[in-house]
């Protein structure tokens with residue numbers, strides 16, 4: 330199925346915004362990008378097509394050895410990283426102070442906001458985005474730190490409506506932090522395992538929008554998600570449904586035969602505004618936003634998840650977008666230096 334207004338040259342995504350590039354300055358012809366990523370991330374991100382294009386553009390990726398001092402490695406123009414240990418974050422913070430000339434993508438203290446499912450959505454809630462194109466909200470949610478037996482009371486007191494999505498509070502790159510479940514009835518709540526976030530389930534027609542941000546560029550793709558819950562499901566389910574990673578890349582919904590009202594992408598100006606504001610408020614340049622549209626409400630969107638340095642390898646055309654982005658960073662640094670001299 331193709332939804333009106335979509336681009337046809339790249340079926341799986343729509344480019345919303347991209348940065349025009351000038352050629353990099355002569356001094357930046359060879360750009361060294363150090364990376365500290367898990368083996369899994371190296372496999373998914375540093376694909377041959379990215380490395381080949383990068384080489385053509387004078388970008389060289391160099392693996393960082395975390396067991397050796399950073400200052401003895403490189404020199405780097407840019408550091409890319411997604412490692413969650415406290416030690417590594419401290420190493421990077423110290424390095425940023427000693428080497429302000431190196432761009433660290435992104436600052437560890439800014440990334441931290443996304444490692445907790447409570448703080449990750451706070452900026453979206455504070456933003457209160459509502460304009461002629463729609464409104465962007467967050468689902469009502471509650472944090473439970475301990476004592477599962479207290480959950481039914483806490484839920485009643487907060488006035489949350491079942492079903493609830495239970496999500497581990499901390500996101501630390503482990504598969505456990507992605508083990509989610511759906512609690513249908515009050516009696517099932519004490520079976521949950523804190524610390525967690527309990528989030529109201531929002532019916533959205535089973536389609537989710539993954540909005541990828543790379544600097545000023547935004548791309549959005551459709552994925553399959555959980556189906557709507559109706560009163561029949563609620564009446565006939567007395568437990569907890571532990572569900573797998575429903576919206577992963579294998580659940581690509583680009584060509585599926587879905588009701589156009591459900592599949593229609595969020596309006597470009599709304600995504601532009603949201604991306605720009607979150608970039609600024611979170612102080613991040615590499616992240617994605619998981620968005621759903623409330624079923625039956627054309628213009629009400631919910632942000633349910635934000636991920637740092639997501640699976641860009643699955644974003645169509647990522648090799649072009651990413652290499653252009655890396656070059657643009659050097660370009661703007663060069664321009665800043667010129668204007669300061």
Ligand SMILES: Nc1ncnc2c1ncn2[C@@H]1O[C@H](COP(=O)(O)OP(=O)(O)OP(=O)(O)O)[C@@H](O)[C@H]1O
Nearest residue numbers: 468494507528529530531554555575576633634636
């Ligand atoms: N409040 C909600 N209402 C409806 N569906 C939801 C809600 N929260 C999560 N989901 C569904 O559960 C899936 C997983 O939730 P979420 O994205 O928060 O988990 P995650 O483990 O952080 O995922 P990711 O792999 O994107 O990091 C979503 O993609 C969506 O399909």
Ligand SMILES: O=P(O)(O)O[C@H]1[C@H](O)[C@@H](O)[C@H](OP(=O)(O)O)[C@@H](OP(=O)(O)O)[C@H]1O
Nearest residue numbers: 369370373502576577578636639640641643
């Ligand atoms: O492919 P999408 O739907 O964007 O989901 C991503 C998750 O959001 C990321 O958190 C995963 O990265 P980490 O495994 O490094 O957390 C990321 O892992 P990957 O880079 O190994 O593919 C993806 O699973």
Ligand SMILES: [Mg+2]
Nearest residue numbers: 576619634635
């Ligand atoms: Mg998600």
Ligand SMILES: [Mg+2]
Nearest residue numbers: 500634635636
């Ligand atoms: Mg996530």
